[in-house]
Amino acid sequence: MSEEPRTRLVVLFGGVSAERDVSCISAAHVLAAVDRDRFDVVPVGIDPEGRWLLADAAKALLDDGRAGEIGGTVAVAGTAIEPLGVAAATAPGQQVVVLPLIHGPMGEDGTVQGLLEMAGVPYVGSGVLGSAICMDKVASKALATAAGLPQARHLVGRDVEVDAAFRQRVIATLGLPVFVKPANLGSSVGVARAADPEALAVALADALRYDEWVVVEEAVAGREIELGVIGNAELRVSVPGEIVPTHEFYDYDDKYVDGAARLVVPAELPEGVTEAAQALALAAYRGLRADGYARVDLFYEEGGRGLLLNEVNTIPGFTPYSMFPSLWAASGVAYPELITEMVRLGLKRHAHRAGFGRAQPRPEAGVPRPGGAPRP
Template sequence: MSTPLLRLVVLYGGASAEHDVSRVTAAHVLAAADSDKYVLVPVGIDKSGVWHRNEAAAAALAAGETLPNRLDVEGPEVDPLSVIRGTDSASPASRGQSREITVVLPLLHGPHGEDGTVQGMLELLKTPYVGCGVLSSALCMDKAMAKEVAARAGIPQCAWITFRDGVDDARTVVDQAVEELGLPVFVKPANMGSSVGVSRATTPDELDKAINLALHYDEVVVIEEAVTGREIEVGVLGNTAPDTTLPGEIKPGSDFYDYEDKYVTGAAELMIPAPLSDAAIAEVRELAADAYVALRCAGMARVDFFYEEDGRGWLLNEINTIPGFTPASMYPKMWEASGIAYPDLIDRLVTLALEVHRRRSSFSTEH
């Protein structure tokens, strides 16, 4: 019997404000994946949620051609179930070729991809996929709920309050934030990433406007105290016994590490490894693993901290379950500095996905 093909379906784009970031991530992941190991299937999801099989990108990969830095969402519309199951016309199985094992790599930043929705669909289809499961994806995407769970686990964090539109009174929340957190504060949509919708407010009026901006992206808003500290990130890889990277440090080019800083100007300074003492490095790596396990992560995540050297020490900022893989992204750079090259990182993620799938498939469904 012939050896099964490992078919890697790469999902990108998505109905999210982070659509364009995802397209950049996908281009570089596909370029780095070993085409001798995988049948690469790029599938773009447009902003209306329609799936497209990117035949042009697939053909370029097969021919060894260079992909653009940002993949377009193009190609024939495809049914999600058929492209995942490998029954669409472009699948080797549909053409009578050798057996396949499909693994899905979701590179869908933000809602409708990083929040457990796609993961839930893949669970129903009994298909292995890279990254966190339904619960941890949804939990880490929702910054408000993630903070609640991390607090119960004893993970140190900055002070915050949560505002939910239609439930809480906006004027009362502004007054509460000023009284409890002081000014300035940072205001974030609970379910968004890449610093989309994030504002720094220095007055009550600015805080009110920042809440309204965040409400364009989500009904839940997180208001956090402003922390004067270093921004340190740690990459985590693994399932039940995760490995961690050497930490990296970000020195923002503006008031904070915003969308422009990350993806447009590139003004931020990235230092890998971060200039920290051996004791501080060991402590933050342990905290990153603790947070990863407490929020039931699997596969991969990037854990972000603030470091108050002369104050409270390490403070968890957030956990990103689908970290960026662009050339400017910290996650692959930190793993490279820790001894795992980009293509090998993709291989490790696929192996971890198959490991989780085998374990979950072994559970009994009998009463």
């Protein structure tokens, strides 16, 4: 009897957003750790022009059993392919699943997920709606408010209305300092702290280079607490971890360039706060329609409002400095096992949703319709 073919796992990375370098680092980390006995791994990159490329050098190392030599990043270079061409070209009986590791717009925001849905290809992580909601800070904050989840005070603005009057409203409503963020970006790209009116104007102009919508949040004097959640309908939540930044806030350089921010896992929290943080993480995950896996970021305002939701990241980083795998390692799930579980959940979600919303066969002419009336 022939062995069942390994599941083809297409690791999709790169992309056109400002976070593409982070994506390439994440992909290298995953490729080095994935269980090669379970998966036929195919690395596919999307270059800045949107072309899909088979990462030939990384694929050769994987096929030669030398995944550890891929290095700290994966080059988006190789043989040009049709989008989803590798996913379609499977062996008879082989199952395929895509693991999108594209951070930011055109990857984390429901666009790639929509393409995969249209093609009927299983994928790992949240669906179109959950991905779009969690990527867009304006939409996610509105939905979190509707769900009654505690958040920092904030204002949102579109580029055509971000003017002197908007800046005055920010100062009058939120005070200074504030944090200014593009609505659709992550990894702290375009995020700035503004402590005076001049800095606020500069920060807003910079954020609007990345998106037409911006979010301005009050500066919360709280600890940054993060938790990992995995699951579709049935969920598991990790122990909480804490980010201790070395910069003024946990910015891009502190995350990926210096790598100096300290991750404390598990976080040392007062009695009862861990359970409350886990409950809020699960409520946010469900409320913002996440699936598969996500990292939920909170603020803990000691002596004040307690726990506040910051955001839900549906494709958290998998770099050597990333919190998500660290949280699950501390919760008893090793990194290769975590990837395997994420893939399993993606396949399970695809199988569960197969047939939802599909067109049904139309009755033939003359066959009675519901209610007894024949079709003309």
